[in-house]
Amino acid sequence: MNSTPDDNGDESLYPIAVLIDELKNEDVALRLNSVKRLSTIALALGEERTRKELIPFLNDSSEDEDEVLLAMAEELGRFVPYVGGPNHAHELLVPLESLCCTEETVVRDKAVESMSKVGQDLPESSVAESFIPLVKRLATGEWFTSRVSACGLFASAYRRAGSTQRADLRAMYRDLCADDTPMVRRSAASNLGKFAEVVEPEMINKELIPQFQNLTVDEQDSVRLLTVDGCGPLARLLPKDDAVRSILPIVQNFSQDKSWRVRYNVAQQLCQMCDALGPEVSRRELVPAFVRLLRDSEAEVRVAAAGKVSVFCKQLANDQVMQAVLPCVKELSSDSSQYVRAALAAVVMELAPVLGKAATIDSLLPVFLSLLKDEFPDVRLNIISKLDQVNQVIGIDLLAQSLLPAIEELAEDKHWRVRLAIIEYIPLLASQLGADFFEEKLGPQCMRWLQDSVYSIREAATRNLMKLAQEFGPEWARDHLVPPVLGMVNNPHYLYRMTVLVAIASLAPVVSHDVLCATMLPVVVSCSKDKVPNIKFNVAKMLEKLVPLVDASVVERTIKPCLLELHEDADVDVRFFAHQALSSCDAVTAA
Template sequence: MAEELGVFIPCVGGVEHAHVLLPPLETLCFVEETCVRDKAVESLCRIGSQMREADLVDSFIPLVKRLADGEWFTARVSACGLFHIAYPSAPEIVKTELRSTYSQLCQDGMPMVRRSAASNLGKFAATVESAYLKIDIMQIFEDLTQDDQRSVQLLAIEGCAAFGKLLEPQDCVAHILPVIVNFSQDKSWHVRYMVANQLYELCEAVGPEPTKMDLVPAYVRLLRDNEAEVRIAAAGKVTKFCRILSPELAIQHILPCVKELSSDSSQQVRSALASVIMGMAPVLGKDATIEQLLPIFLSLLKDEFPDVRLNIISKLDQVNQVIGIDLLSQSLLPAIVELAEDRHWRVRLAIIEYIPSLASQLGVGFFNNKLGALCMQWLQDKVYTIRDAAANNLKRLAEELGPEWAMQHIIPQVLEMTNNPHYLYRMTVLGAISLLAPVMGSEITCSRLLPAVINLSKDRVPNIKFNVAKVLQSLISIVDQSVVEKTIRPCLVELSDDPDVDVRYFANQALQSIDHSMMSS
């Protein structure tokens, strides 16, 4: 009910009657279930943002006041999420009252209310005039960061960066920076984790280079934190942090930590680093990348944890743009081969996803010599998902490298597999042909692919024959009408008399498609 009322304005006659939706939602703001209250607040925000200013003053702002003064803590919790809607339209005297009321909610005796006030402070601060930000809101923020409840502190820290961006750089440096630097050394790893997530955004807000230097030591501490969770959070932001520093600062302070993290005892830390480290190459430039980053890339490419290697390979294009692929290819190939043959099928699946982009980066020559055989090998994998992904991979490669390349390097090997003794692999080939035909065009489809499909219609396995019918149906729109009548229709007619019921069904479906396409044309 709380969710639906949020979109009810058209049902009550438009925005001029939106105020009639407020009483039921106000009632729902009192209920005990958190999820209901959250939906009620969300709907009130949606309605309030569409209401006319006069209606906001007459109906919405009094509602916020009533909730904020509510006897039950649930009402006060709900009120915190509505101030940012009510405040901009309030008269000046009411604005003063709302700021005072929000300050009282931040000092409420119930921790749940203070948590709600802390989590909504950023939204409210964004609507408050800059003159009051430095006075009223800053005091509220400082009180919340010193709260005796750790959960309240955490929510206040979570909003540090957003709040900092609302202030002038000098005010951010004076008031927010000391708080963050202090919390980066907090006893609780949860607090340090939250700081690690916020630090780079705060670094953007503080402005000039010298002031950023105050944050660099804090970030270095977090990268070397004794808790793996904190290092994971910090490592995941390393590229973003380096982008807002000069290359000299990044090389001097951050790069030594990156080297340490590349051999961290936690595989999740190494994985988090591997997912972003490639982005440092454009920041540091070619020389620093070759001298200092490349050895780290190569060590991560040899990591024993598959996710680390996958994260590096998936972002290779960022390094390729800076230093070219030649320097990477010697170490890259063993890592790819190892991942391609990993015993976990999800790892094999992940590397298949990256093959087309690798092909475009490595070049056709390197790909043909080193990776082409792997692509065909996946078509005979024991896991269906891998075989299916391999067929889609061939299609994407044909699109990436062109039909001529595919005709020379893919099609002959695919057609050769139509004679494979295992029927599941013959089915995979049929799927590959169906995917490749639109890319290869009518001429190659008629001369090379279609004859192979017709030949498989004589297969002894019913599953192969009804998949032949499906493939023939997909080829109708690709080849000329004369080919449909001379080659495809006779084959389907023959399959429509097959002893197997499924073969007959799919053959008749395909024949109906032919008739329908003829009528349409």
């Protein structure tokens, strides 16, 4: 937006005048852009005018679209250097306090985050005179929005408060935990763990645990849901005996809560609670709760619990896994919900190292095979991505014998993402199977992927060939990869011919110089006669890549004449890429 100095010719008023004009503009995008440039405007104004003019103006601009206010809240969190440093940082608390009271949650959350940053920079005098009184005002505000925001500021305020102020803050937090408005209690519940981290250890048991226990039996399931998040942090802060006495019964009750959302959150958090309570308590007390969650009536809860199977089992003894968890795993592998099966498939392979070879063969392999044949593609994808976990335990011979038929079937799966996952696993599988076994079982399929109907599959197949050549060496590539690849160069579909050219380019750096010059290069040159311009300009691009790989004599004798001919082609793109390649040839020749 073009602006000029004011009528009196005072150029010092120019930046703030521009800002006022832009923030009054009806265009939201313009106002948003202006707010995002506040730091630049502040630099132009200087520290004193920023404090005296810009900050009061922003405080009066708190009635705007949510996206503008969100940007303002974020900018103010970085504004301490622009108002004159920590000694003047308290000036920023005024507009941030207004933003903490807005109706939109994301704006309030960002304002709380920015205010916490500013609070860390405040000198001690400003903390006592400005920051803590502000937190108290918000905590006792008439509208619930201010009280919700206050909950997120108690940890920052308490960390720097004096002993008398700390007692007041604890009392206020207790009131917020018992607030009449569920939204306030939710905020108090979600911030309780963070608040507990800065409260004196003796006060956690004395004051915070009773508040926590009240929140765990709140009539609103949304409050209980967020209270679950505090179990782990509080258990870590308490002595082990106190944690077992105070937190463990709550976790056990939560695992049977009447709200499936609460049980879902328990399933998500249970492993963190195990870490906090220790393996002995987890083995003795939490296994029944986990089994209940794995067999929950709600599919969403089973999804969350199934995704934690491997992590939870690492806390347990082998016999507990076999007796308590494996029966549930077998049930979940045929669960009616495809999302439960997918969640299980993503982690079940990781049980193999926990169980050992014998138990994996007896108990897990049937589960793997069942999930590999699942009708839902994400289930099959998740299993494929973790095959190496099983290989490390049972060995490649048994893995190939048990799973290779299923892998061969998945290599031609109707869902292209499944085929892509198999391709990406092929190099690892090849290194484990060995050249002979791989060539017999999966070699032909690698060639068929070059003619897949999906471009991503063809592209992945070309990278796959290069990795195989690197794995088994140039002689193996000469005998087993180069002939079938070159044999596809006359495919009637030009897209497949182009894929073959890309495959040749992938193999070129891996094969020997003789194979490249005597076998592969003539085929590439022959493709320059193709009727399709896309093929011809790809030939030019490929020849440019081959120039550094061959001798100068080959460039002069074979590559350059081909490019000169392409340089005279009727198609402009062919001429362009041929010209680029010829420049590369000239550079090599000159060198």
